[in-house]
Structure formats: structure tokens, C-alpha cells
Amino acid sequence: MKELIETFYTALNNRDANTMISCYHEDIIFIDPAFGELKSDRAKNMWRMLCKNGKDLKIAFSQVEADENTGKAHWEAWYTFSKTGRPVHNKIDAQFEFMDGKIIKHIDHFSLHRWASQAMGWKGNLLGGTGFFKKKLIQQTNRMLDKFIASRS
Template sequence: MNENQKTLHKFYAAFATSNYQDMISCYHPNIVFTDPIFHTLEAKDALNMWKMLLEKGEGKTVIEYSNISANENEGTANWVATYLFSATNRRVVNRVRAKFIFQDGLIIKHTDTFDLYKWSQQAFGFKGYLMGWTSFMKEKIHENAVASLASYS
């Protein structure tokens, strides 16, 4: 196992045990995180997002990860988060494909991709089924996530 694979295993093992400090120790100070909900977060905002999500999950989020691979420059992983979405108390099983770029032995770019429509159906039920595919709903989800992070920070 190379060093970047070890970093990804450390990151996800920490995520699975809600160990914020170990998670962020895998990130470069200039980290750029991107996903369908938060869009792009840089440095402190990316770190605070993980802290907020772990604290809101109160240790009840189940994280499973697999298919970690990495070379000297980039890596990938699959992970699944199972949790109750706090706004609706609905169960969500989110299947994510992650891509990473490394610099100085740390993750400098982390991109998570998943089906936001499937996520919205689970998180919001019928409303998500009807509206989750629309740009309006996608933007509302983003705005609420960013506002939640801003009030948390």
C-alpha cells in the first residue's frame, strides 16, 4: 500500500469513527472540496463542513468505504453514508464516488459525486421525488447547506 492509499484509509477510518482531527490531518491547508450539495468549499470552509456534519450526525452516521486506490498524484474511493437527515428526520443512504488529488503527501482536492435527485428523494420524500430533479430544488438544497455552514462557523 502506497502513502496516498494509507492517507485515504486514514481519512475514511476517521470518518467512520467521527474523528474530525484525524480526517482534517489528511487535508492540505489549501484543500478544495466539491460536491453536489455544497458545491465548492476551500480551506477552512471544507474543514468546518466535516466538523458540522460529524457533530450533527452525533456519532449515528454509519460510514462504509471501499475500492480505495491511489498513485503518487491522484486517487479514488467509494463510500456510503447512512444517516437521518436532520431537517426531516428521514433515513438517507448516500452512495458516493470520491476523487482526490494529492500534494505534499496530503489531499489538496477532494471531489465527491452522487445522484442529488436520489438523495433528495430520500431526504425529502414525496417533495424530493416531485421537485428534486429541478434546478430550483437543487439550488435551495445548496443555499440551505451553505447557510447552515455559515451559521455553524
């Protein structure tokens, strides 16, 4: 399963959403601070959207560990936040659960406050640690995902 995680992140660095999605189980559950919980096709389409829109996305991964049931990795992403043009360096710890040789659950943990401070400057620094900000961000990212999905139809 360690190779599955490595394949997933190598594909992300190459912005190859199809290979990433091939690592996911049909019933994938993805959770992170920016999108909340996404299931199945919504989770897969999030990666399609991020790979398509992440023109300058670069990632590095390390500390990959896995057995037959669970895994974890540390990964870092560098990109320009499109709404502000500000550079972001996000540090993420991922947890995985596996079923039928695929990733069935993927949880990314990162400091939303740190991310918001980089992506949005002083406003993100001021508000990025609040529940209000997290709720609004999840609403906004999911609306963006809805538009992306609608454009694929």
C-alpha cells in the same frame, strides 16, 4: 496515498473531524452536489459540522485506489436526515488529488435526486433532480455552515 484515503474515511466513520482534517492540505478544495465548492477552512469546518451533528452516521468505504497524484474511493453513508427524520443511504464516488502528501482536491459525486428522494420524500423525488433544487440546497447548506462557523468563534 491509499492509506491517507483509508485514514480519512475511518476517521469519518468515527466522527473524528480532527483526523479527517489532518489528511487535507491547507488549500483544500472540496466539491459535492449538496455544498457546492468549499475551499480551505470552509471545507474543514463542513466536516467538523457533519461529524458533530451526525449522531447516527455510519459509513463504509471500498474500492480505494491511489498513486502519488490522484486517488478514488467508493463510500456509502447511512444516517437520519435531521430536518425530516427520514433515513438516508447515500452512495458516493470520490475523486482525490494530492499535493505535499495531503489531499488538495476532493470531489464527491452522488445522485442528488436519489438523496433528495430519501431525505425529503415525495417533495425530494419531485424536485430533487432540478437545478432550482440544487441551487436552493447549496444556499441552505452554506447558511448552516456559516452559522456553525460563527458559533465556533
